[in-house]
Amino acid sequence: MTTDLDECISLGRSALASCESGTPGRATFLHDRVTDLHNRFRKLENVFDVQEAHPDHAASLHKLLIYVKDLVNDGDVALVVDRIGAITRAALQLCPTGHPDHVICLTTLATLATFYRCRFQQLGAITDVDEAIILYQEVLEACPSNSLANAPHLHNLAWCLSERFTKLAMSTDLDDAIKFEQAALALRPQGHPDHAKSLNSLYNYRQLKTKGRGASTQLAHPTGATSGSRFKGLIGDIVFDVMKEFPPRLLDTRTGMLCDRDSQIAQFEKSREYSQLLSSASALDAPAQVIRIRQAVSTYFRYVTLSHRWGKFEPLLRDIDGRVIYNLAPTNGTSKLQFFCQECCRHGYFWAWSDTYCIDKESSAELQEAIGSMFSWYRLSALTMVHLADVSDTGGLTNSVWFKRGWTLQELLPPRTMLFFTRDWSAYRDSSSNHKKDSAILGELERATGIASRHLTDFHPGVDDARSRLQWASTRCTTRPEDIAYSLLGVFGLHIPVLYGESAENALGRLLAEVISKSGDTSILDWTGQSSAFHSCFPASITPYETLPLLPLSLADLTTPPSTRRIRKLFLFRSARKMHQALSNLPLAKFINFRLILPCIIHRIKAMTLTRVDASTATHVHQIQAVGLAPIDIALSERLENMEKGVPYVLIRPWHPNLLQSAIDTDDASTHQWLTRLEQPFSALLLRQLPQRISEGDIVLSYYCSSHGLCWYVERRS
DSSP states (O other), X not given: OHHHHHHHHHHHHHHHHTSOTTOTTHHHHHHHHHHHXXXXXXXXXXXXXXXXXXXXXXXXXHHXXXXXXHHHHTTOOTTTHHHHHXXXXXXXXXXXXXXXXXXXXXXXXXXXXXXXXXXXXXXXXXXXXXXXXXXXXHHHHHSOTTOTTHHHHHHHHHHHHHHHHHHHOOHHHHHHHHHHHHXXXXXXXXXXXXXXXHHHHHHHHHHHHHHOTTOOGGGGSOOSOOOHHHHHHHHHHHHHHHHTTSOSOEEETTTTEEEOHHHHHHHHHTSHHHHHHHHHHTTSXXXXXXXXXXXXXXXXXXXEEEEEXXXXXXXXXXXXXXXXXXXXXXXXXXXXXXXXXXXXXXXXXXXXXXXXXXXXXXXXXXXXXXXXXXXXXXXXXXXXXXXXXXXXXXXXXXXXXXXXXXXXXXXXXXXXXXXXXXXXXXXXXXXXXXXXXXXXXXXXXXXXXXXXXXXXXXXXXXXXXHHHHHHHHTTOBOSSTTHHHHTTHHHHTOOOOOOBTBOHHHHHHHHHHHHHHHHOOGGGGOOOSOBOSSOTTSBSSSGGGGSOOOOOOOGGGOOOOGGGHHHHHHHIIIIIHHHHHHHHTOXXXXXXXXXXXXXXXXXXXXXXXXXXXXXXXTEEEEEEEETTSOOEEEEESSOOOOBTTBOOEEEEEEOOGGGSOSOOOSOHHHXXXXXXXXXXXXXXXEEEOOOSSOOTTOEEEEEOOOTTSEEEEEEEXX
C-alpha cells in the first residue's frame, strides 16, 4: 500500500539523518531508499520522488536511472534531467578511475546523455545537445579505444554533432560526425545488426557536407528509388567500407600498373561493372541496393596475394611505380611478377598484391603498418598463390625451402583458398581449385610443417596454445634475425613496435613477454638451451621450442603409489582442499617492466651433491633433494656450488589454473585423484637466489612462500 511506502521512506530519511557520510551501513540505507522512492514513483508518478533520491553509491545511482527510464518512456523526461545530471557527477567524484563502481558510473553517464538527447527532441534546446556531446566524449575517453562497447556511443555522438550542425552550421561538427561514425562503422563490420544503421548515417552526414547547412536528416532512411548523385554517394560509402581493411596498393593485372587506393576507385568508376551497377540497382529499394552494391564491389575488388621465397633482383616499389610491369626487362624477379599477374588474370582476378613491390620499405611508418596488417591481408584475399621456385613438375613440395622461411608461416595459415605452383608456374599436381581442400596435398602440408590440418584450413590467430605455435616456427629462419619474432605477430594476433636494428633476442623476448602477459601460459617457459639476455627465463632463440613439453597424463592413466596411501589420507583431511583453494585463487602469470610475475609451487632444496662429471661432454650431474620430491638427478653444463648459509637454489613449478580440476567435491576419491595428478612428472625451473644488493645489470630472484609453498616468483632486472 502507498501508506506503507510513505512510512518506509520516512523511516529511511530518519536512518540516513543518523548516519554521517562514510558510516558503515549508509550505502544500504541509500540503496533501500532509492528502491522505495522508485516504487512510489511507479504508483503515483510523482517526479519529486526521483528528484529526492540522491545516492552517493554508484550501484544505487545506476539502478535509479534505470527506473527513470519509465519516465522517459512516458515522454516526460524534461523535468528531471538536470537533477539526474547533478546526481551523476556527484557519484563520479565519489567513484574515480580504479574504484569498483567506476564502470557503473560510466554506464550511467551514457544513460544520462540519452536523457539529454530525449529532452532535446522534446524541447529543441541546443544546450541539451551540448551536454549530450560532452557526456559521450567523457565516456569514450575513459574506455579502451577499440572496445566494441564504444560503437553505440560513437554513433550517438555523431548524431548529436550532426544535429548541432543543422542548428549552428559549424563545419567542424559535421567533420567530427563523419569521423565518429566511421569509427562506429569499423566496430560494426558486415553482418553486425547495426552495420546498415551506421553505414546509412555515414552516407547522410556526407550528403549534409555537400548540401550545406540545413540538410534534412530524413535522407538517412530512403525508402524508394534513389537519385543519381545520392546513389553514387552510397556506392562510394560501400566501396570505402569494403576496402578499408585491404592493402593500400594493388597491381592492376589488366594494365600492369601499380595503383594506390584513389587510382583503384577511379578504375572502378570507369569500369563496365560500375555502369551495370548504376543501371541495375538504382531502382531498387534501400535494403536491396545495399546488398546489390556490396556484392558488386566485393567481386570487383577481389585480390590475389603472392607467397614466395625472395630471390635475387626482386623488383621493389620504386622499380615498378609508374611503369607497366609487362614491359619490364625479364629477370628472375620481374618474370615471376609477370607470370603471377598473368595467372591472376587467367583466374579472373583484376588485382594482385605481393610484399616485394606493394610496400614502401623506405617508409618506417608504412612498413610498421604493413607488418601489423599482413596477416589480415592474406586472410581477406580471394586466393593466395604460392610459387615454389625449387620444385619441378615431377617433384614434391615437402622439401621446398619455402617451408623453412619465417614469413611464409603467416602466409600459409590465414588464406581460405590457396594454390601451389611449381618452378615454371604450372599448378602443382593440377588437381584442385583449392589445395587446402585437396586431401592428398593437405597431407603433404601436414608432413612438411608439422601443423594439423584443422589449423591449416581453419586457423584462428591468438595466444591460446602458444607453445604449439612457437613450435611451428622453431625450425624456420629469416634473413633479418629479428624478423623471426615480427613474422609471428599475426599468428598470435599481437601488436608490438617493429624496431629494426634491435637484436633477435630482444625482439623474441618482447614477443614472448607479450604472449605470457596476454595468456598467462607458462608452457613457453618450458625449454632447454641458452638463456636470453633480454630475460633469463626466455630462450635466446626460437629453436628450443622445437621439442614440445610432455603432455599431462589423462585421469584414467593416473596411479597412486601404494606406499603413499596412508600418508595421503592424513594429508587429505588436513590441508588438501585448502591447498586446492589457494591454487585456484592464484592470478595468471604476467610480464611487466622486465619482471616476470609467476604463480608457482616452490620445492625448497635441502641438499645438493655433485655425483659425477662427464669430461667428454663437459656435463656435471648433480643429485638434488627437494621438499616433497624424490631425489632428482640433473645434468648441467656448469657446476652448482653450495654456500655457507645453505643451498642458494630453489626448484619451482610454474602454475596455471588449467592444471586444476574445476573443483574438489567432498568425495575422498576425487581428492586423491587430484593429489595424484600433482605427483606426476612436471617441468620445473631451477633458479638461483642472488644477494639483494646488486650492481646494475644483475638479476634479483625473490620469492614469498605460504604454508603450502605457494608463491609469487619475481625475477627482475635493475
